[in-house]
Amino acid sequence: MMLVLSKLDLVGFHFCSAVCKSWQSIAIAAMRLRQFHLQPQLPWVFLSFLAVESHIGLYSYSHGKIFRLELLDQANDAQCFGSNWGWLIMAGEMAYNFLLNLLTKKLIEVPPQSTLPDYPYPPGSLIRHNYIRKAIMSSSPVLDDYVVIAIYDKHCLAFCKPGDEMWLTFQTYNFDLEDIIFYDGKLYMPLLTNVILDLWS
Structure with missing residues (x-):
């Protein structure tokens, strides 16, 4: 499982950790290992014009896709x-x-x-x-x-x-x-x- 996780980028890693509680615990354990590293990826671009209604927009060059993520109340403004x-x-x-x-x-x-x-x-x-x-x-x-x-x-x-x-x-x-x-x-x-x-x- 650790070998599989090490082949993933950030998005794939979090998708994998969201499958179930046992997979999430493995993902957390992996991140605590100093020798564990996710695949390198290009930075995401923050799209300020999509930062409305408690959501922000991030564009991933690697995926060619915009991700809209919900913010916590504390992060508004x-x-x-x-x-x-x-x-x-x-x-x-x-x-x-x-x-x-x-x-x-x-x-x-x-x-x-x-x-x-x-x-x-x-x-x-x-x-x-x-x-x-x-x-x-x-x-x-x-x-x-x-x-x-x-x-x-x-x-x-x-x-x-x-x-x-x-x-x-x-x-x-x-x-x-x-x-x-x-x-x-x-x-x-x-x-x-x-x-x-x-x-x-």
Whole structure:
């Protein structure tokens, strides 16, 4: 069964895990194995004009098809500031942050933006602009040992782990950060010169 699952892409994997409870348990067990990887696939494109009535539209180049997925109530009017491993990193009202898997509808809370250093908005205020510019995860939340890294206030990095109640400052730079990415256990930032940050050892 593991061999079959390893031949599937993301859509096939979730279709397979939805067959019955026993197949779902096998799929969950597979995702917890570090050596298990789904087949590589092209990213899906978010179609903003289809984001109506608690649904969003995603186009898959691999399948040549638009998938309309229903959102949880918490995700309505929320903004996405990062996505990887099949999860969205989102910010809702009152700077409430969470991870959302669109296929399984699972939601995981992460610390609110108001716990970031020098947060510029009053507690409990309804903000229109995110203090976080971009965020990514080191691994799938299914593994329970992931880290969320965020660019905030344009030139600062913060991180949180499962169960944390606040963001922790990771690094501050004297230049603006545009993007970050994890690869092979390291955090990369695209700059004029190559910069590689080793994660905590």
